[in-house]
Amino acid sequence: MANYSTNEFRSGLKIMLDNDPCSIIENEFVKPGKGQAFNRVKIRNLKTGRVLERTFKSGESVEAADVLETELEYSYTDGSTWTFMDSETYEQYTADEAAVGEAIKWLVEQETYTVTLWNENPICIAAPNHVVLTITETDPGVRGDTSGGGGKPAICNTGAVVRVPLFIDQGEKIKVDTRTSEYVGRVKD
């Protein structure tokens, strides 16, 4: 695997740190006019999502991480792993629970997700901003009430719980913003 020198550091660069793949968020070159130079780097651990700050002595090299972000279609789960597919090559990738993480409640078959691959293995799944879910359980809809005021919890087919307007019924499809878990609108077939 290639190495990067600190003077190649820039945001978005993927490097290995403490045996985990990381992405550089911010690189600050710190140097007193007459002194030792350092690179103070803000890094996201791509496996845990945690952001940390680390310091390199300038001129050091660090191993590059073989990390690739790709768009994959979600296929199915066997309960302990989740399988995604490249819709062009039909190649399949299996993600574990840690990789799926928070995205688990937004996984809809045939929907496309941004999958971070490290050495060809999924380590992080990011949901699109909006997904369409089917409501499996909620209190009966109140006809005529289209004000949307108040609302009620609804359990969706993925397990996600979303607050929906009172007029929404069981079995209906709704569009949800995955960033805020908020109801966006009704989807008619």
Add this chain to the structure above:
Amino acid sequence: MSNWKTNTTIETLKCRAALLNTVRHFFQKNNTLEVDTPTLSQSTTPDPNIESFTTQYNSKQYYLHTSPEFPMKRLLAAGVGAIYQICKVFRQGEVGRNHNPEFTMIEWYQPSLSYHRLMAQVDELVGELLKDKISLKETVFISYQNIFEQYLGINPFICDVNKLNGVLKENNIELVNSEIKLNKDALLDLIITHLIQPRLPKNVPVFIYDYPETQAALANIRKANGDNEFNVAERFELYINSIELANGYQELLDANEQRRRFENENKQREQADLQIIPIDENLIAALDYGIPAVSGVALGLDRLVMLATGMDSISDVIAFTIDEA
């Protein structure tokens, strides 16, 4: 991909030009002569922390200057008196929010001023330049020893490497590669850049003076005496809003001592596998001939423009960065 556009704004370019105008007026008022010395030189600084660009002329290696210091000192030996220069200087590998490999330096020498009085002059000039731009509070003058004591409760002159490593560890500053053993000066640099510089008060010019004698290749060393427990380098730095703006010295006048320091720096370069730099014999000869007692300082113009415009990256205040050049 081609991109002809500048990163900066016309307004910023105007601010930059106005600041330069103010600088020239200031020096005219202070009877300081503008000079212009070569960018290309057959020698350069052997400072192991500064790497020069090189080029060829008549099959000889030339260096792009990293500061106009050496030729300006030769003019001082010629008896020119107080001088200043505004020029582009070049340093390899220095790229970041506050760094571009070529940048503009305002450097000046005042034979009639001690380095303490030069600090006051820097303060006056910077105050004039930033007047109406940011409301500066009263300037702080603090010694290197006192600022370490104030921020970290340690005396940098007494502390050994273990103590400094301990302070860094306590503050969660550790090098990624734990096999790298930094020497004492590099550890002090790590502490000042990571634990002191970012915590300096806002809108306050802070002058730090009297550095460890190992951190001043071109400054006069004042030996320990009744008032001072330690040998110190008569050097100062100016910080505003955590940005290092200026570095100045009571200049070293002794030719033999200067040669010893250059040779010592070349030894450090050798140990670090860096290229050996030929000693600037013209500078040594000028010191040998004799230059008057003099203090000198270099002030970064681009960073001043950053402060004056409120921009937080050097790329916002120069027409084109190295990547766009």
